[in-house]
Structures are given as structure tokens and as C-alpha cells.
Amino acid sequence: MSDISAAPSSEIVTAAxxxxxxxxxxxxxxxxxxxxxxDVLTLxxxxxxxxxxxxxxxxxIVEGLNALRGRYAYVFTSGGxxxxxxxITADAVSKAFGLPCLHDDKAMALMGEMYARRGLEFTExxxxxxxxxxxxxxxxxPVSTAPGFRVENVYxxxxxxxxxxxxxxxxxxxxxxxxxxxxxxxxxxxxEGEIGTALAAVQKAHPDTSIGSYPRYDGAKGxxxxxxxxxxxxxxxxxxxxxxxxxxxxVTGGKTVLEA
Amino acid sequence: MSDISAAPSSEIVTAAxxxxxxxxxxxxxxxxxxxxxxDVLTLxxxxxxxxxxxxxxxxxIVEGLNALRGRYAYVFTSGGxxxxxxxITADAVSKAFGLPCLHDDKAMALMGEMYARRGLEFTExxxxxxxxxxxxxxxxxPVSTAPGFRVENVYxxxxxxxxxxxxxxxxxxxxxxxxxxxxxxxxxxxxEGEIGTALAAVQKAHPDTSIGSYPRYDGAKGxxxxxxxxxxxxxxxxxxxxxxxxxxxxVTGGKTVLEA
Numbered sequence: 001m002s003d004i005s006a007a008p009s010s011e012i013v014t015a016a017x018x019x020x021x022x023x024x025x026x027x028x029x030x031x032x033x034x035x036x037x038x039d040v041l042t043l044x045x046x047x048x049x050x051x052x053x054x055x056x057x058x059x060x061i062v063e064g065l066n067a068l069r070g071r072y073a074y075v076f077t078s079g080g081x082x083x084x085x086x087x088i089t090a091d092a093v094s095k096a097f098g099l100p101c102l103h104d105d106k107a108m109a110l111m112g113e114m115y116a117r118r119g120l121e122f123t124e125x126x127x128x129x130x131x132x133x134x135x136x137x138x139x140x141x142p143v144s145t146a147p148g149f150r151v152e153n154v155y156x157x158x159x160x161x162x163x164x165x166x167x168x169x170x171x172x173x174x175x176x177x178x179x180x181x182x183x184x185x186x187x188x189x190x191x192e193g194e195i196g197t198a199l200a201a202v203q204k205a206h207p208d209t210s211i212g213s214y215p216r217y218d219g220a221k222g223x224x225x226x227x228x229x230x231x232x233x234x235x236x237x238x239x240x241x242x243x244x245x246x247x248x249x250x251v252t253g254g255k256t257v258l259e260a
Numbered sequence: 261m262s263d264i265s266a267a268p269s270s271e272i273v274t275a276a277x278x279x280x281x282x283x284x285x286x287x288x289x290x291x292x293x294x295x296x297x298x299d300v301l302t303l304x305x306x307x308x309x310x311x312x313x314x315x316x317x318x319x320x321i322v323e324g325l326n327a328l329r330g331r332y333a334y335v336f337t338s339g340g341x342x343x344x345x346x347x348i349t350a351d352a353v354s355k356a357f358g359l360p361c362l363h364d365d366k367a368m369a370l371m372g373e374m375y376a377r378r379g380l381e382f383t384e385x386x387x388x389x390x391x392x393x394x395x396x397x398x399x400x401x402p403v404s405t406a407p408g409f410r411v412e413n414v415y416x417x418x419x420x421x422x423x424x425x426x427x428x429x430x431x432x433x434x435x436x437x438x439x440x441x442x443x444x445x446x447x448x449x450x451x452e453g454e455i456g457t458a459l460a461a462v463q464k465a466h467p468d469t470s471i472g473s474y475p476r477y478d479g480a481k482g483x484x485x486x487x488x489x490x491x492x493x494x495x496x497x498x499x500x501x502x503x504x505x506x507x508x509x510x511v512t513g514g515k516t517v518l519e520a
Binding site for chain 1: 307463
């Protein structure tokens with residue numbers, strides 16, 4: 001986990017993700033980057049509000065990116081920046097911003113040196129990885145050199161999880177973040193149907209919190225529930241968490257039951 | 261895996277998914293339904309073209325749903341149909357279709373009977389799970405009774421993976437599907453930078469196929485690649501797969517190298 005050094009503000013800061021890749025939509029690859037980004041942003045006090053997964057198709061990428069970048073403070077993308085013909089993210093991002101997509105001088109030098117040092121040819125395909133929208137800022141890639149890049153509020157990163165994670169670690173420490181959301185998870189042995197009405201009353205009585213209810217299913221034991229109270233102030237959080245615990249203690253005749 | 265009995269046609273059939281839930285965006289829950297839906301649809305010959313993940317917020321659900329249902333043949337949703345106050349999918353789907361959200365008689369009877377049989381109270385919270393847009397068709401839930409539902413081309417299912425999977429199994433066998441996509445995966449010991457240019461030439465020579473290149477990273481061995489050829493005809497697939505294998509055999513001086 002990265003060291004989040006930028007000072008949090010009291011503002012609510014939003015973000016979205018655009019995960020790019022046919023393989024995510026065919027089931028061939030099970031995405032691992034969405035959940036990781038969600039974890040990292042939550043720690044940084046940034047609200048991930050929306051994720052879209054699109055195919056390696058220029059129109060789909062351009063449309064998704066333009067919809068998201070106008071609406072959220074930050075947009076993070078994964079995938080499509082490798083050396084093969086189906087890696088079209090750099091072109092699509094350039095198009096979305098109306099910028100030319102060029103071989104970046106600094107990236108060419110960096111990668112050329114790395115391949116030379118390792119005695120490998122800096123092929124035309126490898127040179128594709130140095131392409132980015134004109135004027136983009138690099139995102140360092142400590143795993144395999146070829147950089148990601150940033151244009152305005154859009155951070156373009158690799159799809160391979162090890163590389164995505166390393167790039168994100170470099171990015172997130174530069175972001176100002178927002179008011180950290182505090183959360184408290186409370187295990188509840190009852191199914192949601194047992195507690196739903198009482199929980200709604202607790203939520204109503206504590207309007208500055210967000211109380212989430214997450215059913216967990218276990219074939220043998222049926223449903224139980226994880227309740228999560230979130231707030232931006234410690235005091236507000238504590239009061240609501242106490243009310244939830246009192247609510248659970250007050251459940252009568254509670255058995256763990258099968259319900260979705 | 262379900263028995264896909266509906267006869268496939270030669271048409272291309274598209275789909276989208278709307279995964280609903282704050283917990284997916286906070287990182288608290290790592291989604292398992294997207295990859296499962298992708299696998300099932302691929303087998304059914306249905307192209308999953310887009311996925312969106314949104315929070316438990318009415319406007320976000322309505323907007324996402326209306327964008328997707330007009331554009332794709334089928335839309336599948338997950339999450340937000342449980343008994344608690346943050347389960348607002350039935351209301352949001354009703355709003356998207358301009359329909360009233362009502363306690364469905366058949367669902368009330370089904371669930372009332374199940375709870376009575378088990379000696380449990382059919383609470384107000386549990387009754388919330390019988391709400392759906394007026395006229396919606398049930399999707400049977402063999403795990404925990406409370407049904408999902410269909411309105412036009414939108415299939416609304418639970419977020420708990422065991423329930424989502426059981427509902428989807430009931431849904432997918434009713435769908436006509438499309439021309440099955442055939443695929444062939446070919447392991448390639450070289451990084452993408454080694455083969456990118458040659459692979460692009462193979463793709464160009466086989467325009468009726470889609471050739472995907474999926475980098476895999478292993479800290480010790482660096483990058484290697486999985487190449488996947490897809491086509492809707494066996495003959496076209498075989499020709500392209502042979503060309504890919506020939507291309508791999510022709511790589512000279514190949515070493516597995518570190519590159520994204």
C-alpha cells in the first residue's frame with residue numbers, strides 16, 4: 001500500500017474507472033484492478049463513484065472516457081497500452097482529448113536504453129508503448145519501464161495487475177484526496193429480513209452517516225449480514241455504530257435465516 | 261453451468277451488465293458476478309459489450325439502465341434487491357420504465373408461504389423483497405425464494421453470488437443467443453514486444469477473426485503471452501490459428517522478456 005502523503009481536505013473528491021479489454025468481457029480474464037483501485041481510493045479519501053468496462057474498440061473507449069472525465073475529479077483507466085495491434089488505448093485517449101498520438105521522446109529514450117542494456121531489439125511493436133497524447137505526463141512503471149501517462153484528470157495505466165498496482169502507487173501519492181471516510185464494520189448474525197425495518201430506522205435517525213448492509217450467504221448457515229457504518233466525523237460515526245449495536249442486541253427470536 | 265437449450269441463430273446478440281452496490285465501489289466486496297456472467301454469456305453466444313458498476317443511488321441506476329437497455333439486446337443487473345433500506349433497485353428499475361413499484365401478489369404468496377413453513381415472521385422488511393415494477397415477470401430463486409424479475413429486456417438479479425448464479429442459470433436457458441463465437445487459445449512464450457508486429461500482420465491477413473493478445477506476468481520469468489483467436493466459423497478459425505502458430509515458431513532469438 002502506498003504512503004498517502006498528500007493532506008486530505010474536507011471536500012468530497014470523486015473518481016471513476018474505465019477498465020478496457022475484450023478479455024474482461026469474454027470472461028477469459030477476471031478483473032483484479034477494480035477491487036484494488038476501490039481499496040486504494042477508499043484509503044485515500046476519494047469516492048469511486050462509477051466503473052465502466054468496455055471492449056478494445058475506439059468508439060467505446062472515447063465515449064466512455066468523455067462521459068466520465070467531465071463528471072468526476074479523476075478517471076483511472078486500465079488496459080490497452082501494450083505493444084500489440086489490439087492495444088489502442090493511447091490512440092483512443094488522444095482522440096478523446098483531440099490531441100495527436102505521438103511517440104514520446106522521453107519514453108523512447110527510457111525504453112530504448114532499457115532494451116539496449118538487456119541486449120534486446122527495440123522493435124516497432126515495443127516502440128508502440130512509447131506512444132501517448134502529445135504533452136502527456138508520464139506515470140512511472142517500475143516493473144517493466146514502459147510508462148503510463150496522464151492527460152488532465154485522466155490517468156492511463158496498464159492492465160496487468162502487477163503493473164497497474166505499481167503505477168497506481170505512484171499516482172495516488174500525488175493526489176490531494178478528500179475528507180477521509182471513516183467506517184466501522186459490525187457483524188450481524190441475522191439475515192437482512194430480520195433487521196431491515198429496524199436498520200432503516202437507525203439510518204433515518206443518523207442522516208449524516210451511510211449505513212450499508214451486505215448479506216453474506218453460507219450454504220450451511222444461511223444468510224448473515226455485515227453492517228457498515230460510514231461517516232466523515234468520528235463522533236457521528238460512533239453514535240450511529242452504537243445505535244446499530246443496540247439494534248442488533250434488541251433482535252428477538254433471531255435465527256440465521258435463508259433470505260436474499 | 262446451465263444447459264443452453266435455445267437454438268443459436270446467426271445473428272450477433274449483444275448484452276450489458278449493470279452491477280449495483282456501494283460495496284463494490286468501496287472495495288469492501290470484490291465483485292464475482294461480472295466474470296461469471298461473462299463466462300456464461302460467451303458460452304451462450306451472446307456478446308457482453310459493456311459493464312457498468314454504480315452505487316446504490318437512484319439517479320445513477322436509472323441513468324445507467326436507460327443508457328444500456330436502449331443499446332443492447334439484453335441487460336443484466338446484480339444487487340440491491342434485498343430487504344434493507346439501501347436496496348433500491350426495484351424502485352429505480354420501476355422509475356426507469358415509468359412503472360409503479362408494487363408488492364407483487366405472486367411473490368407475496370410465494371414468500372409468505374415459505375416463511376410460514378419455517379415459522380418465521382414475514383416482516384415488513386422481508387415484504388420489500390416482493391416489490392417489483394408492475395407486470396414484471398419473475399426470475400425464480402431456488403436458493404432463497406425471493407424472486408428476481410424481468411421487465412422487457414432487463415433482467416434484475418441478486419448480488420449475492422450464489423443467488424445471482426442460480427437466477428442466471430434460469431434466465432440464460434430462455435435466451436435465444438446468437439452465433440456462437442469459437443475461440444482457440446495459443447500459449448506464446450514470448451512477450452508482446454517480441455511478437456507485436458508479426459501478430460498485427462496475421463490479424464490483417466485474417467480480417468474475419470479477432471485475435472487478442474493477453475500479457476501474463478510472472479515475477480521470476482517476466483512476461484509471456486496468451487493469444488486468443490476468435491471467429492464465428494470453424495474454417496476461418498483454423499486458418500488464423502495455424503497462422504499464429506507459424507508466427508510463433510518463426511520468432512528468432514526469443515527470450516521471455518520484461519515488458520507490459
